[in-house]
Every structure is written in C-alpha cells, then in structure tokens.
Amino acid sequence: MCDTCGCSTEGGAVLRKPGQSDYHVHVNEHEHAHGEHHSHEHGDHHHEGSGRKVVLEQDVLQKNNLLAERNRGYFEARKIFALNFLSSPGSGKTSLLEKIIPALQQCFPVAVIEGDQQTTNDADRIQALGVPVIQINTGSGCHLDALMVNRAMKELEMQNNSLLCIENVGNLVCPALFDLGEALKVVIISVTEGDDKPLKYPTMFHEADICILNKIDLLPYVEFDAAKCRENAMRVNHHLEWFELSAKTGEGLAALREWLEGKMAQH
Amino acid sequence: MHEMSIALSIVEAVEERARQEGAGWISEIELLVGKLAGIEPESLKFCFSAAAAGTLAARALLAIEEPEGVGECGECGMIFPVNFYYAECPACRSLRVKIISGEEFLIQSMTIEEEEE
Structure with a gap:
C-alpha cells in the first residue's frame, strides 16, 4: 500500500538528478513495523476489560511540522530564502521558474527542488539554466512533505544567501497541509482555469502568501475575469500579495522580480 | 487524497x-x-x-x-460562526476575518x- 495515496504498493518517494540515470535515492517515509507481534506476560492483575485512557493532545501532522521546522532552521542558518510553489498541473510553475531564474541569478544564487510523481522532465528544464536542481519523484504521492525536502536539500549544492524554489506536485488540495519549512507559499493560477478557483480550493489560497495569475497574454481569448479572480482570492485571504504576469511574454514579470529581490535583501 | x-x-x-x-x-x-x-x-x-x-x-x-469554524472580524471585533475561509462579517460586511477556531x-x-x- 502506498504511504501517501494508498494507490499501489510501491509508494516511496525517490530523488533523482537530471542527466544521471543511475542516481537514485529512496526516501523512506514511514518506518513503522506492520504485523509485529510481541508477547506480553501478564501477572495476575485484571482490568475487567476496561481500557486505560492516555491523553496525547498531539498535532496529527506533528512529525511533518517538526521536521519542517528543522528545515526552516537550516535555511535560516544559511540565509536561504525558500519558496514553495503550488498550483494545479499545467498552470505554468516550471515555465515561470525558467523565465525568472535567469534574471534573479544576476543578483543571487538560485537552486531548485522539483516535485512530480514521475520523470525528471522539469528538473531537466531547470538544469538547462545552469542552476543546481534535484528532482523528487513522489511515485503515487500527491504532495511533497518535509522529509522529502529534508533529504533533497542535503543532496543539493546550495550556497549561502541563495533563493531556493521548491516546485510542489501539481495539486491544489493536498500540498496545502504539508509545511516544508519554506519562508513563503506561492500559489499560481492561470487564466485558462476558472476565476472562481480561489473559492473552489480555499485551503490552498488561505495558506498562501503570494498569488500569481499567469498566462495573462491569453486574456483576450478566454472568459476569465482577472479582477473577479483577484477579488475571490482576497475573500479567502486578504493578506495575499497579488501579481499578474505572463511567463511566456515576460509581461508583469519585472514586478515579481523586484518584489523577490526586495525580500531577499530584507531576508 | x-x-x-x-x-x-x-x-x-x-x-x-x-x-x-x-x-x-x-x-x-x-x-x-x-x-x-x-x-x-x-x-x-x-x-x-x-x-x-x-x-x-x-x-x-x-x-x-x-x-465548528469560528471567525473574528478584524474591523468590528464581532465573533461569529464560519463555514468557509471566505467568510464575511455579518455585522459590518468586512472581509478581514480571522479564523479563531x-x-x-x-x-x-x-x-x-x-x-x-
């Protein structure tokens, strides 16, 4: 059974590097022993069938959250500014990174962690830019978690004072719940989707810090109301930093770049 | 999932x-x-x-x-039940709502x- 989705028996995430087909590291998520039997000798005492209540009051995601905090501490110590990019598949996360990284690299080093169920296609595209990149293949998993990022960041050659872009698995639902240790969450929507997406998937927009509307070059050809979309996003989260751009034409990219440079300077 | x-x-x-x-x-x-x-x-x-x-x-x-979800209005301080993240304050219509539970x-x-x- 998969450790994430329950879809198959081969669920563990795997780290890969572009161009190194024999490089392959397994991320073991859950190490609990199934079917373990232990014998337990009892004395003469009996509890008359009634159990004992043990109070835990523990966050269900505690393990992930604690590990995410460790990642966050590592990033802080090395002054690495980590962004978690989230969206549905096909809204242009990788294209945006391809477009913006060459400009950002003029100012500071950039590294990328790519998350996908399969293939190193995205990591191959990023590697072509000449930045350190590692691919996490989640197998049947629907999101990245703090452990996968923890393993990946140890394999990635990151410089101090750099920007780390973590591209999550394309999915607007599950990744919202899993803290990776990032400084900020960036959610991307494109104009070929619906302008009510923030209302349909509120958890993600509620968790995000930045919202990017991509593919605005296609606005004349689609029924998408950018102002309405922004209003919907703000209804879910009035703290959202909002950007509209086209990763294809480069329109609107300067504003995001300047904002990121400002954040890096403060960081 | x-x-x-x-x-x-x-x-x-x-x-x-x-x-x-x-x-x-x-x-x-x-x-x-x-x-x-x-x-x-x-x-x-x-x-x-x-x-x-x-x-x-x-x-x-x-x-x-x-x-249940409970929100607190950032404008008028009203506390009210919420079902969604995009709640609106029933008193002053503000969208600056903080989820408190x-x-x-x-x-x-x-x-x-x-x-x-």
Whole structure:
C-alpha cells in the first residue's frame, strides 16, 4: 500500500538528478513495523476489560511540522530564502521558474527542488539554466512533505544567501497541509482555469502568501475575469500579495522580480 | 487524497505511544478535526482501517469530534460562526476575518487495553 495515496504498493518517494540515470535515492517515509507481534506476560492483575485512557493532545501532522521546522532552521542558518510553489498541473510553475531564474541569478544564487510523481522532465528544464536542481519523484504521492525536502536539500549544492524554489506536485488540495519549512507559499493560477478557483480550493489560497495569475497574454481569448479572480482570492485571504504576469511574454514579470529581490535583501 | 498519509501519521503516533505504555492493543482513538482543517472525516475513517491493519490500532474505533469554524472580524471585533475561509462579517460586511477556531487537527487521546486478544 502506498504511504501517501494508498494507490499501489510501491509508494516511496525517490530523488533523482537530471542527466544521471543511475542516481537514485529512496526516501523512506514511514518506518513503522506492520504485523509485529510481541508477547506480553501478564501477572495476575485484571482490568475487567476496561481500557486505560492516555491523553496525547498531539498535532496529527506533528512529525511533518517538526521536521519542517528543522528545515526552516537550516535555511535560516544559511540565509536561504525558500519558496514553495503550488498550483494545479499545467498552470505554468516550471515555465515561470525558467523565465525568472535567469534574471534573479544576476543578483543571487538560485537552486531548485522539483516535485512530480514521475520523470525528471522539469528538473531537466531547470538544469538547462545552469542552476543546481534535484528532482523528487513522489511515485503515487500527491504532495511533497518535509522529509522529502529534508533529504533533497542535503543532496543539493546550495550556497549561502541563495533563493531556493521548491516546485510542489501539481495539486491544489493536498500540498496545502504539508509545511516544508519554506519562508513563503506561492500559489499560481492561470487564466485558462476558472476565476472562481480561489473559492473552489480555499485551503490552498488561505495558506498562501503570494498569488500569481499567469498566462495573462491569453486574456483576450478566454472568459476569465482577472479582477473577479483577484477579488475571490482576497475573500479567502486578504493578506495575499497579488501579481499578474505572463511567463511566456515576460509581461508583469519585472514586478515579481523586484518584489523577490526586495525580500531577499530584507531576508 | 492526503487522508491516507494522515491516517498513517495517526497510526504511527498512537502505536509509538501505546508501545511506550506497554499496551496490548488500542481500542479507541479520539481525534479533534475542525470543520476548516481540510480533512474529510469519512475519507479519514476509510483510510484509517487500511493504515491500521496489522498494527496495535487495527481494531481501534475512531471517534472524531468536529469543532465548528469560528471567525473574528478584524474591523468590528464581532465573533461569529464560519463555514468557509471566505467568510464575511455579518455585522459590518468586512472581509478581514480571522479564523479563531475550526482549524484544529489533534489526536486528543486513546484508550489502551492491557490484554492482547
């Protein structure tokens, strides 16, 4: 059974590097022993069938959250500014990174962690830019978690004072719940989707810090109301930093770049 | 479908603690899952039975309490029930609403049994 989705028996995430087909590291998520039997000798005492209540009051995601905090501490110590990019598949996360990284690299080093169920296609595209990149293949998993990022960041050659872009698995639902240790969450929507997406998937927009509307070059050809979309996003989260751009034409990219440079300077 | 990895986290957490307590098996687990926590209790129960198979929690009953969402208006301070993140203050129509309850996601307690059956 998969450790994430329950879809198959081969669920563990795997780290890969572009161009190194024999490089392959397994991320073991859950190490609990199934079917373990232990014998337990009892004395003469009996509890008359009634159990004992043990109070835990523990966050269900505690393990992930604690590990995410460790990642966050590592990033802080090395002054690495980590962004978690989230969206549905096909809204242009990788294209945006391809477009913006060459400009950002003029100012500071950039590294990328790519998350996908399969293939190193995205990591191959990023590697072509000449930045350190590692691919996490989640197998049947629907999101990245703090452990996968923890393993990946140890394999990635990151410089101090750099920007780390973590591209999550394309999915607007599950990744919202899993803290990776990032400084900020960036959610991307494109104009070929619906302008009510923030209302349909509120958890993600509620968790995000930045919202990017991509593919605005296609606005004349689609029924998408950018102002309405922004209003919907703000209804879910009035703290959202909002950007509209086209990763294809480069329109609107300067504003995001300047904002990121400002954040890096403060960081 | 993140409920599966969440079900596994729950099993892992309770099993670890149950072993420390010297339990034979776990008969009940009490969870607090806020209505705004982003978790479907039915889906979680479904996944739990698969996740718990072969563990000390295999026969555990999952008792889920679901606290309602509560928002506080950032403008007028009114406190009111919310069902969604995009709540609007019923008094002043402000959208500056802070969620103060309903996002809980805790393992409250478990009941452990001494006897192995």
